[in-house]
Structure formats: C-alpha cells, structure tokens
Amino acid sequence: MRIATFNANSVRSRLDIITAWLGKHEPDVLCIQETKVQDPDFPAIAFSGIGYHAVFRGEKSYNGVAVLSRLKPDDVSFGLNDGEQPDETRLAYARFGRLHVVNTYVPQGRELDHPMYAYKLRWLKRLRSWFDRRFSPRMQVAWCGDMNVAREPADVHNPQEQSGHVCFHEDVRKAFAEVVDWGFVDVFRKHHPGPGAYSFFDYRMPGAVDRGLGWRVDLVMASKPLAKRSTACFIDLDPRRAERPSDHTFVVADFE
Numbered sequence: 642m643r644i645a646t647f648n649a650n651s652v653r654s655r656l657d658i659i660t661a662w663l664g665k666h667e668p669d670v671l672c673i674q675e676t677k678v679q680d681p682d683f684p685a686i687a688f689s690g691i692g693y694h695a696v697f698r699g700e701k702s703y704n705g706v707a708v709l710s711r712l713k714p715d716d717v718s719f720g721l722n723d724g725e726q727p728d729e730t731r732l733a734y735a736r737f738g739r740l741h742v743v744n745t746y747v748p749q750g751r752e753l754d755h756p757m758y759a760y761k762l763r764w765l766k767r768l769r770s771w772f773d774r775r776f777s778p779r780m781q782v783a784w785c786g787d788m789n790v791a792r793e794p795a796d797v798h799n800p801q802e803q804s805g806h807v808c809f810h811e812d813v814r815k816a817f818a819e820v821v822d823w824g825f826v827d828v829f830r831k832h833h834p835g836p837g838a839y840s841f842f843d844y845r846m847p848g849a850v851d852r853g854l855g856w857r858v859d860l861v862m863a864s865k866p867l868a869k870r871s872t873a874c875f876i877d878l879d880p881r882r883a884e885r886p887s888d889h890t891f892v893v894a895d896f897e
Contacts, residue, residue, distance in 0.1 A: 648889035672744035676705030704730035745786035750807030778824030795836035826868035
C-alpha cells in the first residue's frame with residue numbers, strides 16, 4: 642500500500658504534474674492540500690479518467706483539501722465538527738475498511754502577533770481532541786498533510802535563524818507535539834533520521850532545491866500499529882523541479 646501527500650498550491654495549476662506523478666508512482670491514496678478551487682470546479686473527471694476516486698472540499702483561491710484513491714472510500718467527512726468553526730476546507734477524512742486516512746492543511750499563522758497564529762495554536766489543540774474522539778491509538782490511522790510545522794531543527798535548513806517563525810516557534814512545535822503524542826509515528830523519520838531532507842522550497846529563493854534551502858513540513862504520520870507496517874518513505878524532488886511547480890513536493894510512504 643502506498644500513501645502520499647502533496648500541497649498543490651492550486652490543483653488546477655498543477656493538474657498535469659499531479660496526473661503524470663500518479664501515472665508514474667501509482668499510489669493507493671494521495672492527499673492533496675491547498676487545492677484553491679470551489680467544489681463545482683474541482684477537476685474530478687481528470688482523476689477518474691486515470692482510475693482515481695476524488696473526495697474534496699474547497700473554496701475559491703484559498704485552502705482546500707482532497708483525497709484521491711483507487712478504491713472508493715467507505716466513509717467521508719470534512720472539518721473538525723466540534724461546535725467551533727468547522728474548517729471543512731482544512732480537514733478531510735476517508736475510511737477504507739479498517740484504514741482511516743486524515744488529510745490536514747494546518748493554518749500557517751502569518752506572524753506571531755497575528756490572530757491567525759493564535760488560531761493555529763487553537764486549531765492544533767482542537768485537532769488533538771478530534772483524534773481523541775474519533776479513534777483509538779490501536780487503530781490503523783494515517784495522518785497526512787501540510788502541517789505548517791517543522792518538528793525539529795533537522796527539518797529546517799537554517800534552524801538557528803527561525804526561532805521566531807510561525808512554523809518553527811517553540812509554542813507551535815509544542816502544540817504539534819501534543820497532537821503527535823496521541824500515538825503517531827513520523828514515518829519519514831523512521832527511515833531517515835538525519836537532517837537535509839525537505840519538502841517545501843520557497844519560490845523567492847533561487848535554486849532552493851539544488852542548494853538544499855528548504856523545510857520539511859509535509860508529513861505522513863501513522864499510528865503505531867500502522868507504522869510497524871511501513872517499509873519505506875521518501876520525498877520526491879522531481880516535481881519541484883518541473884515547469885510551473887508547486888512550492889511543495891510529494892512525500893510518499895509504503896506499507897506492507
């Protein structure tokens with residue numbers, strides 16, 4: 642079984658990149674974030690034409706999540722559903738038999754003194770409660786997405802300069818760690834413990850990919866029973882080098 646995640650930064654702008662990648666790597670599930678498209682305009686037909694079901698929730702020019710899969714999901718839902726703002730365009734859930742797939746696009750936060758940063762910290766707390774309500778750590782749960790958090794110094798090319806960044810500040814790392822402590826394993830780190838591997842490269846930095854100037858914020862997390870079945874995980878840099886790429890690239894995890 643192959644599960645992958647990708648922040649498309651507009652699914653329609655990256656449609657050729659995504660469909661070509663699907664044809665080459667044939668994942669069973671692909672979680673997409675930042676689709677930036679209203680539901681009536683989502684390119685579902687393009688994906689069904691190559692054998693993928695698509696469930697999605699989006700909005701114009703902002704946010705948006707989708708789950709593409711070879712099998713039709715047995716159950717689908719969107720948002721945190723906890724009585725607060727549901728944020729349906731930031732969380733998609735799909736169940737395939739005993740496998741539960743959660744796709745999140747965590748708020749970026751903008752600046753430390755911006756209301757969106759406080760919202761980000763609250764959002765992560767709500768996400769932990771959502772996992773507590775919905776699942777048990779004994780279940781097969783895959784949590785994928787653009788987390789907008791670098792978990793540790795090895796996940797940033799210049800960590801000594803980023804202590805005040807909304808994706809690396811100690812408060813957001815602590816908030817994210819509390820979600821991970823529900824019972825998740827970082828699948829990439831299971832297979833690649835060392836630094837220097839990144840999934841996001843800022844457009845504004847010339848040659849960022851080849852110079853290794855990136856962040857690892859796109860993750861495939863797995864509950865411990867599922868993580869035991871993981872056999873490999875890799876970051877595919879080729880799509881980031883393609884013409885008109887996203888600023889993120891694909892992260893792929895394989896399981897027995």
